[in-house]
Amino acid sequence: MDTFGLLADGLLAAIQVQNLLYALLGVTLGTAVGVLPGIGPALTVALLLPVTYRLDPTGSLIMFAGIYYGGMYGGSTTSILLNTPGESASIVTALEGNKMARKGRGGPALATAAIGSFIAGLIATFALAFVAPWVVKAALAFGPADYFALMVLAFVTVSAAFGDSALRGITALFIGLGLGIIGIDLQTGQARLSFGIPDLLDGIEVTTLAVALFAIGETLAIASSTSSLKEEVLAVKGSVWMTAQDWKRSWPAWLRGTFIGFPIGAMPAGGAEIGTFFSYAAERKLSKHPEEFGEGAIEGVAGPEAANNASAAGTLVPLLTLGLPTSATAAIMLAGFQQFGLQPGPLLFTNNAPLVWSLVASLLVANLMLLVLNLPLIGLWVKLLTIPKPWLYAGILTFATLGTLGANGAMSGRLGPIPFSFELLILLAFGILGFILRRFGYPIAPVVIGLILGPLSEQQLRRALAISQGDPLVLVSSPIAITLYIIAAIALLVPLYFRLRGKGALLQQMASDED
Amino acid sequence: MSLGEPNLSRRPDGAAFVIALVLAAIAAVIIWQTSLMRVPPIQAKVGPTVFPYVIAVGLIVLSIGTAFSAFRGSFPAREKINYRPVLWVVGGLLAQMLLIGWAGFSIGSAVLFAFVAKGFGRGPLWMTLPIGFVLAFVIWFIFSRGLQLSLPAGPLERLIP
Numbered sequence: 001m002d003t004f005g006l007l008a009d010g011l012l013a014a015i016q017v018q019n020l021l022y023a024l025l026g027v028t029l030g031t032a033v034g035v036l037p038g039i040g041p042a043l044t045v046a047l048l049l050p051v052t053y054r055l056d057p058t059g060s061l062i063m064f065a066g067i068y069y070g071g072m073y074g075g076s077t078t079s080i081l082l083n084t085p086g087e088s089a090s091i092v093t094a095l096e097g098n099k100m101a102r103k104g105r106g107g108p109a110l111a112t113a114a115i116g117s118f119i120a121g122l123i124a125t126f127a128l129a130f131v132a133p134w135v136v137k138a139a140l141a142f143g144p145a146d147y148f149a150l151m152v153l154a155f156v157t158v159s160a161a162f163g164d165s166a167l168r169g170i171t172a173l174f175i176g177l178g179l180g181i182i183g184i185d186l187q188t189g190q191a192r193l194s195f196g197i198p199d200l201l202d203g204i205e206v207t208t209l210a211v212a213l214f215a216i217g218e219t220l221a222i223a224s225s226t227s228s229l230k231e232e233v234l235a236v237k238g239s240v241w242m243t244a245q246d247w248k249r250s251w252p253a254w255l256r257g258t259f260i261g262f263p264i265g266a267m268p269a270g271g272a273e274i275g276t277f278f279s280y281a282a283e284r285k286l287s288k289h290p291e292e293f294g295e296g297a298i299e300g301v302a303g304p305e306a307a308n309n310a311s312a313a314g315t316l317v318p319l320l321t322l323g324l325p326t327s328a329t330a331a332i333m334l335a336g337f338q339q340f341g342l343q344p345g346p347l348l349f350t351n352n353a354p355l356v357w358s359l360v361a362s363l364l365v366a367n368l369m370l371l372v373l374n375l376p377l378i379g380l381w382v383k384l385l386t387i388p389k390p391w392l393y394a395g396i397l398t399f400a401t402l403g404t405l406g407a408n409g410a411m412s413g414r415l416g417p418i419p420f421s422f423e424l425l426i427l428l429a430f431g432i433l434g435f436i437l438r439r440f441g442y443p444i445a446p447v448v449i450g451l452i453l454g455p456l457s458e459q460q461l462r463r464a465l466a467i468s469q470g471d472p473l474v475l476v477s478s479p480i481a482i483t484l485y486i487i488a489a490i491a492l493l494v495p496l497y498f499r500l501r502g503k504g505a506l507l508q509q510m511a512s513d514e515d
Numbered sequence: 516m517s518l519g520e521p522n523l524s525r526r527p528d529g530a531a532f533v534i535a536l537v538l539a540a541i542a543a544v545i546i547w548q549t550s551l552m553r554v555p556p557i558q559a560k561v562g563p564t565v566f567p568y569v570i571a572v573g574l575i576v577l578s579i580g581t582a583f584s585a586f587r588g589s590f591p592a593r594e595k596i597n598y599r600p601v602l603w604v605v606g607g608l609l610a611q612m613l614l615i616g617w618a619g620f621s622i623g624s625a626v627l628f629a630f631v632a633k634g635f636g637r638g639p640l641w642m643t644l645p646i647g648f649v650l651a652f653v654i655w656f657i658f659s660r661g662l663q664l665s666l667p668a669g670p671l672e673r674l675i676p
Contacts, residue, residue, distance in 0.1 A: 394635070397631050398627060
């Protein structure tokens with residue numbers, strides 16, 4: 001069957017009443033959690049993953065699609081009204097969006113973000129549907145050595161290519177890779193680094209690590225801060241609707257953002273923020289009102305928001321077709337698939353086609369629901385933003401432990417006569433790790449990606465070496481692998497060069513952008 | 516929380532040296548534990564020990580790099596830690612962990628909730644504990660009855676049929 005037929009079948013599955021309800025529940029929960037300050041899409045997905053455990057795989061993934069898109073939408077609301085973006089991809093939205101809100105144009109800023117997200121999501125999801133089968137076809141020609149090279153490329157791009165220090169990025173990645181060794185080796189059944197503790201034999205749960213690093217690490221970081229940042233939630237005054245002028249200026253920005261964001265997300269390059277930065281730069285260059293930039297230009301919200309959503313849909317291309325997560329959110333989604341014994345990759349498309357296509361179709365459905373639901377409900381989401389910090393973080397931690405217990409509630413530890421949950425102990429330990437990482441400027445996402453991608457890359461490496469009977473030259477003997485290694489080397493060295501040369505200029509720019 | 520600005524003093528950074536040491540220690544533990552594994556000769560070349568050794572070597576290199584970076588003082592500037600709230604949050608997590616197995620989800624989480632709120636400056640405990648309890652109990656009911664999650668039940672949860 002061709003792509004169109006498969007997608008139509010998927011849509012038929014997605015609009016069954018039960019599945020629509022799952023999507024609705026996912027979208028609502030995702031937005032509600034995503035809108036809370038300090039909670040980005042990755043944490044939203046990690047916190048809500050346990051909610052979907054008891055559903056069947058299709059229902060669960062449909063709800064998941066809703067949570068994913070809802071969380072993204074919620075994040076942009078927060079950054080426009082609060083100017084404390086929960087995720088790096090929203091930084092650019094906060095730049096112009098918050099300025100607009102300060103001028104009493106919060107409504108149109110939220111509207112252009114919502115409609116832009118919808119249009120970008122729509123185009124990008126269709127692009128995903130049409131690109132994915134091609135990638136699957138290409139991926140079927142990949143051998144284990146090529147897969148390993150691809151994962152090395154992903155490792156480099158998520159850890160070293162972006163961010164302010166390659167050293168700290170790669171260190172974060174290796175911490176994740178090290179954690180990935182813990183547990184039973186799948187190929188030989190031998191225990192590794194488990195120190196005789198039975199709970200460690202299953203390895204470290206990706207969701208536990210993500211929730212610990214993002215939720216508990218963040219809570220500790222905020223709690224420890226001595227300078228109390230003043231945060232004011234800006235009221236949405238006046239009409240939510242955009243003027244004719246706003247529409248005219250937003251349209252081209254939405255489309256440009258989409259076409260910048262999707263390819264960047266679809267490449268195994270990682271990070272939605274790069275697309276948003278490019279889009280912001282493009283809008284600033286092309287705008288007829290360059291003087292408004294920095295003062296609340298609507299293009300500066302419309303473009304990056306569209307790019308953000310398009311690249312989020314784009315990250316599903318490597319995730320679904322190659323099993324390659326390139327963002328923390330995608331890593332947690334991969335863990336969600338593994339929960340059901342599904343391994344994303346070319347085989348998933350052939351063996352589980354209905355499931356994949358109903359997932360893609362429910363992305364379209366979730367996208368439409370967000371648009372219909374969220375513009376009228378903006379008032380409600382703004383209320384969520386005004387929850388005082390003590391209640392907010394007390395609630396976040398209660399939910400974080402709830403999710404962890406939901407995934408593994410066994411009281412397997414013992415302290416004297418008191419039974420306790422070993423999973424909660426791991427949660428606390430990694431929470432403290434997350435706090436230290438934040439404090440010293442280490443990025444968090446590479447740890448999560450290292451944990452889930454490490455064992456997968458080891459599997460491919462060993463497969464490749466087993467075929468060649470231990471000859472390491474097999475790793476660089478195919479043209480695909482060589483090309484991927486060259487790209488990885490460029491991705492590692494070029495930013496290094498820029499950092500060495502352009503550091504002064506960049507810092508100056510940062511200083512002048514402060515208000 | 517890091518502020519992203521470079522450490523302008525450029526003095527050697529003691530805490531960052533500790534990170535370098537910890538990385539080296541982790542590498543040592545990985546090498547030690549992996550060397551204890553008995554690998555059948557047939558797997559010697561591509562067995563389960565190759566990857567851990569590669570990661571350990573990587574960590575050693577990163578540890579050296581971190582030490583250099585610490586010496587040059589190139590880590591971002593850090594704020595002073597306010598320890599009291601951090602201890603409340605960590606204490607809350609520990610208390611919940613130790614309570615939840617026998618007292619149940621609601622009581623354990625109520626203590627967590629109240630301690631975290633206290634850490635962020637909201638009290639007193641006699642007021643926040645009941646609030647936390649009611650919230651946790653509602654959550655327990657929704658998730659364990661509605662969504663069939665296995666959440667630990669204590670004497671109070673068992674009162675609900």
